[in-house]
Amino acid sequence: MAGVLNDKKPIFEQIKDWISDQIIDGTLEAHDRVPSTNEIxxxxxxxxxxVAKGVNQLVDEGVIYKKRGVGMFVAPDARGVLLDSRKESFVSEYLKPMIDEAEKLGFSTQEIEGLIHEMEGNRNGE
Structure with a gap:
C-alpha cells in the first residue's frame, strides 16, 4: 500500500516532514540510513x-548527508537542528498569532494560561 499524502501542502514538503518526524521521534537516529529516493x-x-526536492532540502539544512554509492544518513545533530527549526516555526506560525488574537479579544495572560491548562486537562482525560 502506498503512503498517504494530502493537498494541504506541497508533496515535497510532506516528504521532508515525514523524514523529519522520524528523526524527531527517534525512529531514525544519528547515522541511521534514510530510505533512498527510489524507496520513497x-x-x-x-x-x-x-522526492529529490524534499530530500535535498534536508541535505542543504544539514539534517541528512549523502555517502556516494552508499545512501543517505541522519546527521549527528539532526534532531537538535530540526527541533530548533520547528520551535521557531511554532512561535511565529502559531503562538504569536494566537497571542495577537487573544489581546484583541481582551484575554489576560492569566486567562490564556488557564485556558492552556484546561486544554491540557482535556487532552489528558482529566
Missing part, C-alpha cells in the same frame, strides 16, 4: 524529482 518514490507513488 515507490512508497508514495510520486515523481522522483518531487
Amino acid at each position: 518514490v515507490q512508497f508514495y507513488k510520486v515523481n522522483h524529482l518531487t
Whole structure:
C-alpha cells in the first residue's frame, strides 16, 4: 500500500516532514540510513524529482548527508537542528498569532494560561 499524502501542502514538503518526524521521534537516529529516493518514490507513488526536492532540502539544512554509492544518513545533530527549526516555526506560525488574537479579544495572560491548562486537562482525560 502506498503512503498517504494530502493537498494541504506541497508533496515535497510532506516528504521532508515525514523524514523529519522520524528523526524527531527517534525512529531514525544519528547515522541511521534514510530510505533512498527510489524507496520513497515507490512508497508514495510520486515523481522522483518531487522526492529529490524534499530530500535535498534536508541535505542543504544539514539534517541528512549523502555517502556516494552508499545512501543517505541522519546527521549527528539532526534532531537538535530540526527541533530548533520547528520551535521557531511554532512561535511565529502559531503562538504569536494566537497571542495577537487573544489581546484583541481582551484575554489576560492569566486567562490564556488557564485556558492552556484546561486544554491540557482535556487532552489528558482529566
